[in-house]
Amino acid sequence: xxxxxxxxxxxxxxxxxxxxxxxxxxxxxxxxxxxxxxxxxxxxxxxxxxxxxxxxxxxxxxxxxxxxxxxxxxxxxxxxxxxxxxxxxxxxxxxxxxxxxxxxxxxxxxxxxxxxxxxxxxxxxxxxxxxxxxxxxxxxxxxxxxxxxxxxxxxxxxxxxxxxxxxxxxxxxxxxx
Numbered sequence: 528x529x530x531x532x533x534x535x536x537x538x539x540x541x542x543x544x545x546x547x548x549x550x551x552x553x554x555x556x557x558x559x560x561x562x563x564x565x566x567x568x569x570x571x572x573x574x575x576x577x578x579x580x581x582x583x584x585x586x587x588x589x590x591x592x593x594x595x596x597x598x599x600x601x602x603x604x605x606x607x608x609x610x611x612x613x614x615x616x617x618x619x620x621x622x623x624x625x626x627x628x629x630x631x632x633x634x635x636x637x638x639x640x641x642x643x644x645x646x647x648x649x650x651x652x653x654x655x656x657x658x659x660x661x662x663x664x665x666x667x668x669x670x671x672x673x674x675x676x677x678x679x680x681x682x683x684x685x686x687x688x689x690x691x692x693x694x695x696x697x698x699x700x701x702x703x704x
Contacts, residue, residue, distance in 0.1 A: 637668055
């Protein structure tokens with residue numbers, strides 16, 4: 528697990544405690560959510576919002592199921608957590624997600640004032656929490672997120688690779704007919 532440099536600016540809201548054993552526990556919850564996505568032809572990404580050791584919300588990708596390009600696991604989990612907590616400010620929460628958030632999701636994380644993000648697999652093609660860009664720690668923004676990356680990263684990456692391998696095999700089979 529690799530940790531990138533934290534923003535020189537303090538995070539808005541209370542930074543939840545960091546503990547690798549807890550991070551792995553909650554990432555396993557996100558993985559459970561992710562594993563439900565392929566049954567609906569969705570990419571297996573899962574997210575869990577935790578506050579003071581309690582799951583506030585969980586979600587999986589639902590883009591195909593809902594025919595909604597914004598139905599990423601992170602956005603759905605943030606919406607559910609905000610509804611449950613009665614506030615759009617998710618201070619004191621940690622968002623666990625199996626794949627590095629894209630630009631849209633990183634923006635939603637910043638705008639919802641999540642103080643801490645933990646993700647599993649890096650996304651070199653679309654990740655915006657350090658790979659292609661870094662909205663979470665951009666010094667020009669008024670909120671900065673503490674990011675921990677690589678928690679159960681191999682397992683998170685494996686379910687994605689398996690999903691896409693099966694999807695390519697199925698496409699080859701259809702073309703062969």
